Every structure is written in C-alpha cells, then in structure tokens.
Amino acid sequence: MPKTLLNGSLAALLILVACQKTEGQPSVFGGEGAKVADEKPLPEGAGKPEALGPCGKPGPVSDAALIDDFEDGNDRIFKAFERDGFWFSASDKTEGSTITPLAPFAAELLPAAEASKENRYAAHLTAAGEKNWGVVWGAALQWTREGIKCPLNVSAFAGVRFRAKGPGTIRVSMAVPEVTPKEGGGTCADRCYDAHGKVFLLSSAWDTYEMRWEKMQQGGWGTEARFTPERVVNLAVNVDVKSLPADLWLDDVELIPKTAPAQAAAPAAAAP
Amino acid sequence: MRRLGALLLAVCPAVGGCGAFAASTRRPTAELPAGAALLPARTRRLTNWELERSLAAFTGLDVTIAQELPPDVRQEGYTPNVAQDVSTAWATRYSALVQQLAVKAAARLPGRERCRDLGPDCRARRVVELGEFAFRRPLEAEEQRSLEALVSEAANAGEGFEGAMSELLQTLFESPSFIYVSELGEATAAGTRRLTNDELASELSFMLTGAPPDAELRAAAAQGALDEPAARAQQAWRLLGLSSTRYQFRHFALQWLEVDRLLDTAKSSQLFPTYDALKPYMLAETENYVDEVLVHRGASVQALLAGGFASVGPEMARFYGLKTYGPRASLAGSGRLGVLQQASFLAAHAHEDVTSPVKRGDFVMRKLLCEKVKRPAEIGLEVVMPPPSATLSNRARLSQHIADPGCASCHSTLDAIGFTFESFDAAGAAQTSDHGHAIDTRTQVRLGQQATEVQSLASSEALTRALLENPQIDKVSECFARHAFRYFSAQADPRVEETFVALRAELDESERDNLFRVLVAYVASDLFVLREVKGT
Numbered sequence: 001m002p003k004t005l006l007n008g009s010l011a012a013l014l015i016l017v018a019c020q021k022t023e024g025q026p027s028v029f030g031g032e033g034a035k036v037a038d039e040k041p042l043p044e045g046a047g048k049p050e051a052l053g054p055c056g057k058p059g060p061v062s063d064a065a066l067i068d069d070f071e072d073g074n075d076r077i078f079k080a081f082e083r084d085g086f087w088f089s090a091s092d093k094t095e096g097s098t099i100t101p102l103a104p105f106a107a108e109l110l111p112a113a114e115a116s117k118e119n120r121y122a123a124h125l126t127a128a129g130e131k132n133w134g135v136v137w138g139a140a141l142q143w144t145r146e147g148i149k150c151p152l153n154v155s156a157f158a159g160v161r162f163r164a165k166g167p168g169t170i171r172v173s174m175a176v177p178e179v180t181p182k183e184g185g186g187t188c189a190d191r192c193y194d195a196h197g198k199v200f201l202l203s204s205a206w207d208t209y210e211m212r213w214e215k216m217q218q219g220g221w222g223t224e225a226r227f228t229p230e231r232v233v234n235l236a237v238n239v240d241v242k243s244l245p246a247d248l249w250l251d252d253v254e255l256i257p258k259t260a261p262a263q264a265a266a267p268a269a270a271a272p
Numbered sequence: 273m274r275r276l277g278a279l280l281l282a283v284c285p286a287v288g289g290c291g292a293f294a295a296s297t298r299r300p301t302a303e304l305p306a307g308a309a310l311l312p313a314r315t316r317r318l319t320n321w322e323l324e325r326s327l328a329a330f331t332g333l334d335v336t337i338a339q340e341l342p343p344d345v346r347q348e349g350y351t352p353n354v355a356q357d358v359s360t361a362w363a364t365r366y367s368a369l370v371q372q373l374a375v376k377a378a379a380r381l382p383g384r385e386r387c388r389d390l391g392p393d394c395r396a397r398r399v400v401e402l403g404e405f406a407f408r409r410p411l412e413a414e415e416q417r418s419l420e421a422l423v424s425e426a427a428n429a430g431e432g433f434e435g436a437m438s439e440l441l442q443t444l445f446e447s448p449s450f451i452y453v454s455e456l457g458e459a460t461a462a463g464t465r466r467l468t469n470d471e472l473a474s475e476l477s478f479m480l481t482g483a484p485p486d487a488e489l490r491a492a493a494a495q496g497a498l499d500e501p502a503a504r505a506q507q508a509w510r511l512l513g514l515s516s517t518r519y520q521f522r523h524f525a526l527q528w529l530e531v532d533r534l535l536d537t538a539k540s541s542q543l544f545p546t547y548d549a550l551k552p553y554m555l556a557e558t559e560n561y562v563d564e565v566l567v568h569r570g571a572s573v574q575a576l577l578a579g580g581f582a583s584v585g586p587e588m589a590r591f592y593g594l595k596t597y598g599p600r601a602s603l604a605g606s607g608r609l610g611v612l613q614q615a616s617f618l619a620a621h622a623h624e625d626v627t628s629p630v631k632r633g634d635f636v637m638r639k640l641l642c643e644k645v646k647r648p649a650e651i652g653l654e655v656v657m658p659p660p661s662a663t664l665s666n667r668a669r670l671s672q673h674i675a676d677p678g679c680a681s682c683h684s685t686l687d688a689i690g691f692t693f694e695s696f697d698a699a700g701a702a703q704t705s706d707h708g709h710a711i712d713t714r715t716q717v718r719l720g721q722q723a724t725e726v727q728s729l730a731s732s733e734a735l736t737r738a739l740l741e742n743p744q745i746d747k748v749s750e751c752f753a754r755h756a757f758r759y760f761s762a763q764a765d766p767r768v769e770e771t772f773v774a775l776r777a778e779l780d781e782s783e784r785d786n787l788f789r790v791l792v793a794y795v796a797s798d799l800f801v802l803r804e805v806k807g808t
C-alpha cells in the first residue's frame with residue numbers, strides 16, 4: 001500500500017480501488033454488472049417517499065405460462081415463482097338469482113365422456129337471474145415476495161389462451177391497477193372495473209380461444225387507462241345480463257409465449 | 273411414507289455408504305505440505321436454496337420451495353455447512369412440496385409421447401436418464417433395478433405414463449443421493465480419500481453456482497477430465513462466466529454482510545415510516561452493487577468496502593440525497609463509500625428504534641478483522657443495558673456502560689468502532705443530531721487486539737480507509753478470504769482454513785485479493801480434491 005494513503009486521501013484510495021486488477025481475468029457473470037437503469041440525473045419528485053412502495057415499479061417478469069389447469073381442484077392458481085392468486089366469483093345479487101361456484105371457488109370433475117387421465121377437472125360456471133350488470137368469475141394475479149403482494153408482470157407473454165365450452169357469450173378481460181379499486185389491489189377511485197378485454201362466442205364443444213394484448217380494448221364506459229402487461233391484477237370472465245342464463249366450462253388457462261404463432265381463426269365476436 | 277422413511281434413515285453414515293461412483297484414471301497433482309489439514313470425507317445435505325435450484329434445473333419449472341421449508345442451520349452465519357440435517361419437520365414439508373412438483377414435472381417431461389407404452393426399453397431409458405441427472409452420477413445396478421420396478425409397479429396399477437413418472441420423480445427427489453452431495457471419494461495409498469470425477473463435478477458446480485452440474489461439466493466428469501487441475505480451473509472459469517452464477521455470489525455477500533434476512537426485519541413505524549417500503553430497494557442496492565463490483569471492479573474486499581459509488585434507482589438515490597442514480601451513481605459528499613455505509617448493512621446492524629454501535633463495531637471486528645469477540649456469557653457477564661433516555665444521545669448513553677470495567681474490555685473497542693457510524697440512523701438514513709445533540713462520529717481506537725497504534729478516526733469513511741491501509745489491509749483481505757472459504761467450502765474448521773490460507777499466500781500479490789482467482793486456485797489444488805477420514 002503506498003505511503004501516500006497513510007494519511008487518508010480518499011481520492012487516492014478510490015483510484016487504487018478502481019485500478020484493482022481485472023485485466024487478464026476472464027469475464028464473469030456474463031459480463032453484466034448492476035442491473036440498474038443507466039446513470040441519469042435524479043428528476044424532481046422521483047423516488048419521493050409517498051411514491052414509494054414495493055409495487056411502485058413492475059415486479060420481476062413472470063415466466064410460468066400456466067395460470068391454472070384446475071387439476072388440483074382448489075381455488076388457487078397454479079403456483080409458480082413468486083406468483084400467487086386465487087379464483088373468485090361475484091354477481092349483481094339480483095333477488096332470486098344464482099351463481100355457481102360462488103365461494104369457495106371449486107373446480108368440478110368433468111363428465112366422464114370429456115375427462116381423461118391427464119384432464120379430470122375444469123371450472124364449471126353457471127348463473128341465472130341476474131338483472132343489473134351480470135356475473136363475473138376471475139382469478140387474482142399477484143407477484144408476491146416476502147408477503148408483499150403486487151401486480152403480476154406478464155410482459156414476457158403475448159396474451160391469454162384458454163379452453164372453453166358453451167354455448168354462450170363471455171367477455172374475458174385483464175385489469176391493470178388504474179381500473180381496479182384499492183380493495184382489489186389497484187388505484188382506481190371512480191368508474192372502476194372497465195378492464196381491457198375481448199368478447200368470445202363459445203360453441204357447445206370444447207374449443208381453444210386466444211386473446212392477445214393488442215386485440216384488447218376497454219368497454220369505454222369507465223376510467224380510461226393504457227393496458228400495461230407489466231402490471232396486471234386479475235383475469236376475469238364476465239357474462240352480462242343479455243347473455244344469461246349461462247352454463248359454461250373453462251379449462252387450461254395459460255399465457256401465450258411471444259414466440260407462439262397467432263391462432264388462425266379465433267371465434268370471437270366483433271365487440272371488444 | 274415409504275419414501276419419507278427412507279429419507280429419514282438414509283443419511284450416509286460412513287465412508288463408502290452412499291453408493292459407488294464411476295472409477296476413473298487418475299494422475300497425481302502437486303502435493304500439499306506434509307501434515308496439511310484437509311476437509312473431511314463427508315456427505316452434506318444441500319441447503320434449501322441449493323435444493324430449489326436443483327429441482328428447477330431438473331424439472332425446468334419455476335420452483336420456489338426454499339422459503340417454504342424450515343430454515344437452514346447456520347454455521348458462522350453461513351447456510352452451506354455440514355450441520356444441515358433432515359429433521360422430521362423438514363422431511364415432512366419437503367416431501368409434501370416435491371410430491372406436488374413431481375406431478376407437475378411428470379406432465380411436462382419432454383418427449384414423453386415417444387414412450388407412453390412404458391415397455392421395458394422405455395422404462396430403462398427413462399430411469400437411467402432421470403436417475404443419473406438426479407444423482408449426478410451413473411446409477412448402481414441395484415438402484416436401476418429398484419427404480420425400474422417402481423415404474424413397473426405404478427404402470428401395472430394403472431397409473432399411466434404420467435402417474436408412473438410422477439412416482440419415479442418423487443422417489444428421486446426424496447432420495448439421499450439427490451438431497452445430499454457426496455464428498456466421500458475413493459481411498460488413496462496415502463490414506464486419504466480422493467473425490468471421484470462425479471463428486472468433483474458436483475462439488476465444483478454447487479460451490480460456484482449453487483446448482484447441480486450442467487451437461488458440459490457432467491461430460492467432462494464422464495471423461496475423467498476433472499482429475500487435471502487445469503481442466504478444473506477451466507471449468508471453474510466457465511461456470512464463473514455464466515450470468516446465473518451471480519446469484520451464488522450474491523448469497524455469499526449477503527450472508528457475509530449479515531443482510532440476507534433484511535426483509536424480515538422491522539423498525540418503529542413511527543420513527544421510520546418508509547422503512548418497510550424501502551427494504552426491498554435497500555436489498556436490491558446491495559445485490560446490484562455486489563454484481564457491479566465483482567464484474568467490473570475486481571472481486572476484492574477493497575472494492576466492496578470503498579467502491580465510491582452506489583448502484584441505485586431513484587428511490588435509494590433520493591434516500592441517500594444523491595444527485596444521480598444508476599449503476600455507478602457517485603457517492604461524493606454523501607458520507608458513504610461502500611457496503612459498510614449502505615442502508616441495508618446499517619439497518620440490519622441496528623435496533624428497531626435506535627442505532628447499535630455495538631452491532632456495527634462487532635461486525636467490523638468479526639467479519640473484517642477476524643477478531644474473536646467474546647460474548648458476555650462466555651466471560652460470565654450479565655448484560656444490563658443502559659436505560660432509555662429522553663435527553664442523552666445514544667453515544668452518551670452507551671458511554672455510561674463502557675465505564676463499567678467488566679464491559680469496557682470489549683466495548684471500548686466495539687463501541688468506539690461503532691460510533692463512527694452514528695451519522696446513520698437505525699434505518700440507514702443520514703442523521704445530524706440525536707436527542708438534540710449534534711452527532712459525534714470521532715473516535716480513537718486500536719483496530720484489533722494486537723494493534724499497537726491508536727488511531728484517530730473522524731467517521732465511518734475514515735474507518736474504512738484505515739482498514740484498507742497498512743497494516744490492516746492484509747488482515748482484512750485475508751479475513752475476507754477466510755469467510756469466503758467458509759461459505760464456498762461449506763465448513764468452518766480452523767485447521768482446514770489454515771491450509772487454505774497457506775494456499776492463498778502462494779499466489780501472486782495481485783491475485784491474492786481477487787476472490788475469483790483465489791477460488792479457482794483452490795479448485796485446482798489438492799485441497800479441493802483430497803479428503804481425510806475422521807479419526808485417522
């Protein structure tokens with residue numbers, strides 16, 4: 001150690017440290033150091049305490065495609081790395097109306113003719129008699145770490161795919177925090193629940209349906225928001241009053257890898 | 273329960289108890305000095321995190337079991353160690369978790385369509401393919417027979433391909449050969465044991481990546497190439513070059529700094545209302561800083577202690593009062609220099625409501641100077657903490673207990689070091705006053721029990737600089753290497769540590785302080801390859 005450092009020149013110390021020998025050493029960790037945004041001046045207001053929080057920026061990208069195949073028979077989505085969520089259902093509670101499953105949400109054994117060794121369960125959704133806004137079944141989607149729950153980052157995927165059987169008309173949607181009220185894990189305070197989605201006409205046979213992010217639109221009646229796959233809080237299947245009563249089956253809900261080719265002819269309706 | 277019972281009972285009890293390993297041609301490497309202590313021949317239960325990485329590598333699925341298992345036992349603060357056991361609680365939880373995983377993994381086995389009939393050829397192929405990957409070595413004939421029988425039994429019971437594969441996977445996941453890594457080796461003429469190529473591959477991979485050997489390393493082992501020091505060194509550099517290897521070194525750094533459980537800490541919400549929200553960012557800063565230093569600044573303790581920059585986003589930049597954020601945001605004028613002034617370290621070494629000069633000083637003594645600090649119980653002292661005070665600063669309050677001669681023998685040094693950090697509060701933020709008193713970080717201290725010079729230090733920056741100057745720098749650098757060795761060799765035997773220190777001392781001065789070069793030198797040495805049998 002040079003004598004000049006003995007009395008503590010910080011600059012000299014930093015130069016010394018910066019010149020530590022890395023020459024000749026093979027690259028480590030793929031040559032990637034800190035994964036922090038490139039150096040920038042700190043903008044006014046950035047990182048203010050009130051803007052902070054574990055959900056202030058997107059969580060890590062989810063890399064598990066399967067949301068749920070219902071084979072575990074419970075109300076949790078398929079658990080994957082730092083991912084959690086549960087199925088829920090709700091109706092407008094018109095007097096005399098019915099909805100199943102309500103709570104707890106439980107998958108149902110498929111009829112023997114439709115079941116196989118690998119596929120025994122699916123979600124069986126029925127509802128009748130609602131006269132206000134209808135019914136919704138859905139799954140909360142969360143990134144959790146050390147008990148902190150935040151929106152899920154599904155930006156590695158191109159959309160959602162599922163198998164379903166009707167007949168019936170459903171609107172499948174994915175909500176971002178801006179259209180979700182606080183009690184649902186969002187930030188919306190007014191005209192909430194107008195999530196981005198797409199309408200599907202289900203046939204009476206099992207079919208696979210796809211919803212790609214770029215094809216999704218809001219209903220147009222609620223708070224306007226941009227769909228950001230980096231931050232989604234739930235996936236929902238809505239049936240409005242015109243499409244009731246409903247007797248539907250849903251299975252194998254999964255995210256579509258970006259590399260997957262688009263489905264040739266998705267049986268979807270024109271409305272968003 | 274059949275598997276669980278096997279899991280509980282099947283801890284390899286003695287040398288040679290865990291099955292055969294492929295024999296290979298050996299060429300001797302340079303001998304260690306006579307009488308040099310070696311690591312013991314042993315089996316080691318993988319840590320929860322290593323098991324998680326093993327299961328993820330095996331299944332290709334995102335596996336998150338580490339946090340769901342009973343926590344690992346720590347030795348010297350580090351989780352990789354031979355004290356990990358398989359308690360009933362651990363085994364029960366692990367069994368339940370891998371049962372679910374086996375079902376998922378069986379449904380996703382690649383190429384399963386080619387083999388749905390589960391005929392004899394298919395069974396044998398599947399068992400060998402999956403068994404060798406799981407056990408990280410060729411299967412013994414008896415192992416193969418029993419695993420094939422298990423698949424047949426499941427198939428005959430009508431469980432189908434996925435049911436049978438699920439049974440097989442669960443059995444493999446719960447097998448001791450999967451859960452334990454073997455360092456039993458084969459007998460040598462000198463009375464020591466020499467690790468087999470398969471064992472060397474596992475040891476090398478778990479040590480450097482925390483994960484099982486990849487295909488290239490397994491191939492090298494199959495060819496017997498790992499007997500050659502140069503081949504081991506080449507594989508070590510290859511593994512260090514992988515991006516995912518950073519997670520193992522982050523694990524080490526966080527455990528060395530004692531910040532790895534930061535997210536479990538709590539602070540007074542009245543005094544530190546933003547602490548909970550900031551904890552993830554504090555931890556991320558340390559992880560990113562470690563990455564940046566190890567990749568770009570030379571993997572030395574000097575660089576970790578005195579990088580002069582922070583790897584932060586806007587949240588931590590504002591918390592620190594910096595003008596910029598980014599991978600190397602300048603810390604000039606902030607009173608911070610490196611890991612010792614990071615919020616994660618400062619918060620982890622503090623109480624819920626007030627700083628702890630004792631904890632901060634204790635860290636410097638134990639982890640940077642490798643000085644043994646006796647606990648009060650070891651010298652028969654009953655600890656009576658100074659009472660809370662509404663008027664005294666924390667420093668003044670603690671100074672009262674240093675006045676006690678019984679406490680002063682240790683605390684005059686510990687606290688004096690810790691006082692230099694008083695410019696940072698219990699959550700790691702800068703503070704200028706304490707109970708209305710201006711913060712005083714000046715101190716006079718001997719850095720180590722053998723130190724003769726009393727140093728006057730004005731701040732924790734000055735302390736850091738003093739640690740990196742002669743004569744402390746050699747001690748600090750060696751101490752860091754000792755801790756790295758404890759983590760990466762998964763043991764804490766002081767005798768073996770001396771062999772390692774002697775090995776390190778043989779390196780050029782320029783290489784001695786580079787963690788990667790030291791570890792590769794260890795990998796290429798006989799210390800990595802040879803084991804001694806306890807009692808010989």
